[in-house]
Amino acid sequence: MGKYQLFICKVCGDPYLGIDAPSRCPFCGAYKVNVVPVEEWGPLWGKPIDEVSRKHLQEALQLEVGAVNFYRNVSKNAKDVWAQKMFKALMKAEREHAEVIVKLMGAEMPDIEGLETDKDKARESIEENLAEFHRREAGAVEAYRMAASEVNDGHVKYFFEELAKIEAEHLLLSK
Numbered sequence: 001m002g003k004y005q006l007f008i009c010k011v012c013g014d015p016y017l018g019i020d021a022p023s024r025c026p027f028c029g030a031y032k033v034n035v036v037p038v039e040e041w042g043p044l045w046g047k048p049i050d051e052v053s054r055k056h057l058q059e060a061l062q063l064e065v066g067a068v069n070f071y072r073n074v075s076k077n078a079k080d081v082w083a084q085k086m087f088k089a090l091m092k093a094e095r096e097h098a099e100v101i102v103k104l105m106g107a108e109m110p111d112i113e114g115l116e117t118d119k120d121k122a123r124e125s126i127e128e129n130l131a132e133f134h135r136r137e138a139g140a141v142e143a144y145r146m147a148a149s150e151v152n153d154g155h156v157k158y159f160f161e162e163l164a165k166i167e168a169e170h171l172l173l174s175k
């Protein structure tokens with residue numbers, strides 16, 4: 001058995017205390033391979049980015065902010081525990097993604113709730129909410145795969161590749 005120690009996620013930079021790396025980063029959802037002992041970690045951000053990266057990161061931020069607002073609303077309105085908790089977990093992961101995006105851009109975190117639109121309101125039924133959830137996640141996967149293929153900055157490419165995997169895994173969730 002390993003020792004109790006500090007791990008850091010290479011995608012989001014958040015710290016995790018445990019004996020083994022978790023199967024997924026508990027904060028951003030990144031795959032286990034990204035959660036490394038602190039000695040092996042360095043931040044993805046704090047490096048210059050070009051205009052192509054900036055454009056894709058800006059678009060990604062909009063998707064993440066919308067997702068946070070929609071998932072928060074669905075979680076709050078949900079009648080059953082499964083939907084309350086699943087959408088809460090999704091909201092927290094998407095908020096984490098937004099935080100990394102603004103760090104990569106060297107920007108400030110926006111007021112996410114203040115950016116809520118009518119499209120982010122919870123739908124009437126769980127079926128409609130799940131359909132909207134799938135639509136958003138599929139759109140994000142497509143956008144992030146495209147971003148990963150188009151950006152020139154290596155660290156931004158890595159981020160989009162990992163983010164696309166995380167959102168693709170979200171698509172596997174259903175009731």
Ligand SMILES: [Fe+2]
Nearest residue numbers: 009012025028
């Ligand atoms: Fe993470």
Ligand SMILES: [Fe+2]
Nearest residue numbers: 064093094097
């Ligand atoms: Fe996300």
